[in-house]
Amino acid sequence: MTTLQNATSAPPLRFPRLAQPFVALGLAVLAEIGIAFFVLNVVSVPLIAVWVGIPMLLVFVPCVRWFANCHRTIMSGFLGVRIQRPYRKPPMPGMLMWLRTTLSDPATWRDIAWLLVNAVIGFTLNLLSFVLFVASVFYLIYPFLVWVTPAGVFDEPFGGAILPTLTPLTAFMMVPLGLVAFLIWSAAGERLLRANAFLAKSLLGPTENAQLAIRVRELAESRAETVDTQAAELRRIERDLHDGAQARLAALSMNLGMAEEMVARDPEQAAALLTEARESASTALSELRDLVRGIHPPVLADRGLDGAVNALALTCPFKVDVTYDVPGRPPAPVESAAYFAVAEALANAVKYSAATNAWVQITHEDERLHIIVGDDGVGGATVTVGGGLYGIQRRLAAFDGTLTVVSPTGGPTTVIMELPCESSSLKITPSSGTA
Amino acid sequence: MRVLIAEDHALLRDGLIRLLEAHDFTVVEAVDNGPRLVPALVEHRPDVAVVDVRLPPTFTDEGLKAAIEARRQVPGLPILVLSQYVEQLYARELLTGGGGAVGYLLKDRVSNVAEFLDSVRRVAAGGTAMDPDVIGQLLARSTRDSPVTRLTPRESEVLGLMAEGRSNAAIAAALFVTEKAVSKHTNNIFAKLDLPPSEDDNRRVMAVLTYLSSR
Numbered sequence: 001m002t003t004l005q006n007a008t009s010a011p012p013l014r015f016p017r018l019a020q021p022f023v024a025l026g027l028a029v030l031a032e033i034g035i036a037f038f039v040l041n042v043v044s045v046p047l048i049a050v051w052v053g054i055p056m057l058l059v060f061v062p063c064v065r066w067f068a069n070c071h072r073t074i075m076s077g078f079l080g081v082r083i084q085r086p087y088r089k090p091p092m093p094g095m096l097m098w099l100r101t102t103l104s105d106p107a108t109w110r111d112i113a114w115l116l117v118n119a120v121i122g123f124t125l126n127l128l129s130f131v132l133f134v135a136s137v138f139y140l141i142y143p144f145l146v147w148v149t150p151a152g153v154f155d156e157p158f159g160g161a162i163l164p165t166l167t168p169l170t171a172f173m174m175v176p177l178g179l180v181a182f183l184i185w186s187a188a189g190e191r192l193l194r195a196n197a198f199l200a201k202s203l204l205g206p207t208e209n210a211q212l213a214i215r216v217r218e219l220a221e222s223r224a225e226t227v228d229t230q231a232a233e234l235r236r237i238e239r240d241l242h243d244g245a246q247a248r249l250a251a252l253s254m255n256l257g258m259a260e261e262m263v264a265r266d267p268e269q270a271a272a273l274l275t276e277a278r279e280s281a282s283t284a285l286s287e288l289r290d291l292v293r294g295i296h297p298p299v300l301a302d303r304g305l306d307g308a309v310n311a312l313a314l315t316c317p318f319k320v321d322v323t324y325d326v327p328g329r330p331p332a333p334v335e336s337a338a339y340f341a342v343a344e345a346l347a348n349a350v351k352y353s354a355a356t357n358a359w360v361q362i363t364h365e366d367e368r369l370h371i372i373v374g375d376d377g378v379g380g381a382t383v384t385v386g387g388g389l390y391g392i393q394r395r396l397a398a399f400d401g402t403l404t405v406v407s408p409t410g411g412p413t414t415v416i417m418e419l420p421c422e423s424s425s426l427k428i429t430p431s432s433g434t435a
Numbered sequence: 436m437r438v439l440i441a442e443d444h445a446l447l448r449d450g451l452i453r454l455l456e457a458h459d460f461t462v463v464e465a466v467d468n469g470p471r472l473v474p475a476l477v478e479h480r481p482d483v484a485v486v487d488v489r490l491p492p493t494f495t496d497e498g499l500k501a502a503i504e505a506r507r508q509v510p511g512l513p514i515l516v517l518s519q520y521v522e523q524l525y526a527r528e529l530l531t532g533g534g535g536a537v538g539y540l541l542k543d544r545v546s547n548v549a550e551f552l553d554s555v556r557r558v559a560a561g562g563t564a565m566d567p568d569v570i571g572q573l574l575a576r577s578t579r580d581s582p583v584t585r586l587t588p589r590e591s592e593v594l595g596l597m598a599e600g601r602s603n604a605a606i607a608a609a610l611f612v613t614e615k616a617v618s619k620h621t622n623n624i625f626a627k628l629d630l631p632p633s634e635d636d637n638r639r640v641m642a643v644l645t646y647l648s649s650r
Contacts, residue, residue: 278546285543289520299522302488302495311524317576 013190014078020189021133023078027196028126030071031118037064038115054099061102068111068204075204081197086110086206088213107210114203122196129192132185139178143171226398240291248284252277300339304329308339309360316346321359328426330369334419337399338362338371341392345373345415348388353377353413364421371417379411392417436559439481441466441498442517443490451485451545458552469497476505476512483559487542488518488525499525506532515558517542521568530563530644538564538600553605563600563640570598573647583647585627593620598643 015023040060047053065087072083087108090101102108138145145154147168155166166173206214259273292298300308306324313320329335342360349355355377363370383389383405393403401419438460442448445467452462463479466472469490476484484505490497502514515538516529529537538558544566545551554564574583574595586594596606603621607614621639625632630642 282543282546293520298489298520299524303524307524311522314523314527315572315576 013193014080020193021130021185024126024129024133024189024193024196027074027193028123028130031123031126034067034115035119037067038112038119041112041115057099057103058095061108064108064111064115068114071200072204075197075200079193079197081194081201083201083205084211084214086204086210086214088210089217106207110203110207114200117199117203122199125192125196125199129185129189132181132189136178136182136185139174139181142174142178143168146171222397222400225394229394229398237291237295240287244287244291245284248280248287252280252284255280296336297339300335305335305338305362309342309362312339312343312346313360316350316358318350318355319357320346321357323359323361323363326362326364326369326426327423328428330421331425331427334369334399334421334425337395337401338369338417338419340395341403341417342371342373344388344392345417348381348415349373349375349377349413352381353379353411355411355413364423364426367420367422369419369421371419372414373417374412374414376412378409379407379413380409381405381407381413381415389415436460436482436556437463437479438555438559439464439466439475439479439484441472441475441484441486441490441501443467443487447487447542454545454548454551455485455555460555468492469501472498472501473505473508476501476514477508480509480512483513483515483555485515485517485555488516496525499528502537503528503532506534506537510534511536511561513558513561514538515540515555515564517545521566523569523572526565526569526644530641535563535638535641536561539569540564540566541568554600557600562602565599565640565644567595567599570595573598573644576647582628586624590620590624590627593617594624594643597621597624598640598647600640 013020037060040056041064044053044056044060047056069085072085075081075083088101088105090098142154146166149155155171255273255277259270259277262273263270297308299311303311305326309324310322313322330338342362346358346360349358353375355375358373358375361370361372361374381389383393383403389403389405396403396417396419399419401417404416405413406416407413436459438455440448440451440455440462442451442465448465448467452465455462463481464475466475467490469492472486472490484502486498486502488496488498490501499516502516506512506514511534513536514529516525517540518525519542521539521541526539529539536558538554540551540554544554557564574591583591583594592610593606596609601609603614603617607617610617622632624630628643628646630639630646633639633642
């Protein structure tokens with residue numbers, strides 16, 4: 001979807017306007033270097049028949065990919081045109097498997113086609129842009145050139161056939177030519193670069209099929225993660241119940257049985273057993289309570305995200321300002337993911353940031369839930385594998401959500417989370433006016 | 436003493452009725468759903484109501500909302516809210532109505548019969564009964580620059596019990612000290628927290644809680 005947005009709106013160029021001709025020149029030179037890569041690949045393919053082609057391709061194809069990736073980076077870095085990498089991943093490791101996947105990958109052939117097209121059309125476009133600029137400069141300073149150079153070098157433009165020999169004064173006749181060239185360049189220079197970027201995008205970017213394949217891969221990965229996380233969560237719940245509440249309830253019923261049997265014979269001992277039983281029931285209850293909180297916090301079920309985040313804020317040892325602006329209630333899974341994300345971010349702030357103030361902002365814009373958790377602490381928070389923030393990232397990934405941490409050393413820390421949540425899925429609940 | 440019960444689990448409801456009737460309470464009605472609760476409370480005006488937070492039909496915080504609504508209609512109606520878990524947000528909502536005669540306890544506390552009955556009687560008498568868990572969380576919240584950190588451990592203990600709604604006598608009994616010692620501690624606490632001393636048990640709990648949760 002991002003690619004579509006990029007195609008419709010042209011972002012500004014990320015370099016000064018005067019650098020434009022030189023970027024164009026650079027791209028023109030690169031386009032010609034591309035010919036070398038093209039030739040090497042085209043030569044290697046028929047040579048597969050005599051085996052020599054295989055090692056050649058093993059070397060040259062990665063070279064082409066590197067070269068194409070450089071262009072993808074340049075296009076996004078300088079021209080603001082994002083081009084996704086369309087390459088397939090081999091399903092299994094192994095050199096031949098890699099070769100097979102690579103050769104059957106349309107992206108490989110599109111790369112090579114691009115090398116050729118870029119060397120012809122891309123080169124022309126870029127060179128045109130550069131030459132227009134150079135020509136405008138050249139003709140604008142023409143009188144000066146005529147004046148400083150010896151006779152016979154610049155004083156007979158167009159071979160001396162059209163115009164008579166020029167003196168520095170009559171050379172001012174050439175200046176309008178420079179002006180015209182300059183106007184053409186200033187109107188067309190950027191467009192030529194953009195045309196060049198469009199060319200690169202149409203061949204280097206993924207095709208619709210490749211885009212779907214990339215999407216399927218992402219979805220498969222996030223689904224696998226979700227399944228893993230869920231399974232781990234179920235195992236944890238099972239273990240907690242088995243080792244905690246279940247064991248305590250068993251001890252409780254044993255104590256009660258003994259007390260029952262003892263109540264006539266030794267009332268005092270029976271009373272002691274009953275006390276023990278009551279204590280063990282209390283502990284079981286409090287363990288179950290913690291477990292329930294970990295699965296789905298009751299206050300979230302009661303009051304939704306708004307109330308639950310406010311309740312979280314109340315339990316923080318520092319002041320937390322909560323702003324909540326979402327019409328209706330998000331679907332339960334989204335709500336739950338958002339709640340745990342905020343809880344983890346705040347828990348991190350409590351544990352590591354030494355903050356004195358924090359704020360949570362939850363809004364709904366462009367069919368997305370935007371959650372920002374900030375604190376005024378010492379910063380330095382990072383997403384590390386196995387860490388709390390990594391856990392949130394994985395949790396959000398299951399919903400196509402993202403997590404960004406901005407936390408320079410010295411603070412402050414801002415955790416930005418985004419979750420897709422369509423307006424149509426927001427449920428309008430009856431207002432809780434009584435509270 | 437006339438008591439009204441709102442609890443949807445038949446077993447727990449029967450247990451509560453049995454427990455309270457065994458200790459000279461008269462159960463005027465036992466409600467098992469939210470919509471019936473407010474009219475029942477307003478109609479019977481019991482000496483105290485024991486209300487579960489989560490009730491049908493929504494199984495969310497119906498009981499709590501009904502309690503707040505009933506107290507809006509009948510100011511000072513004594514209500515003790517029971518819940519499977521305690522949430523500061525709810526404690527605050529109950530207390531912001533003002534006027535005391537409210538309680539908010541974990542359901543587990545019922546198992547300690549003597550203490551539970553004490554809480555019921557305290558609420559019926561216009562006092563407050565807050566769960567130690569709520570108070571514990573509030574006290575744990577005290578930050579570096581909070582005056583709560585200036586209290587001695589003993590004073591914090593007294594503050595905790597005070598915030599639960601106990602009288603000086605009850606605090607003295609719980610800590611095995613004389614009542615005089617407790618009143619000395621409370622005076623110190625009031626001084627350190629800048630709370631104006633007051634004879635009214637309720638108001639002092641309210642003052643403590645408001646102070647703690649408004650930081």
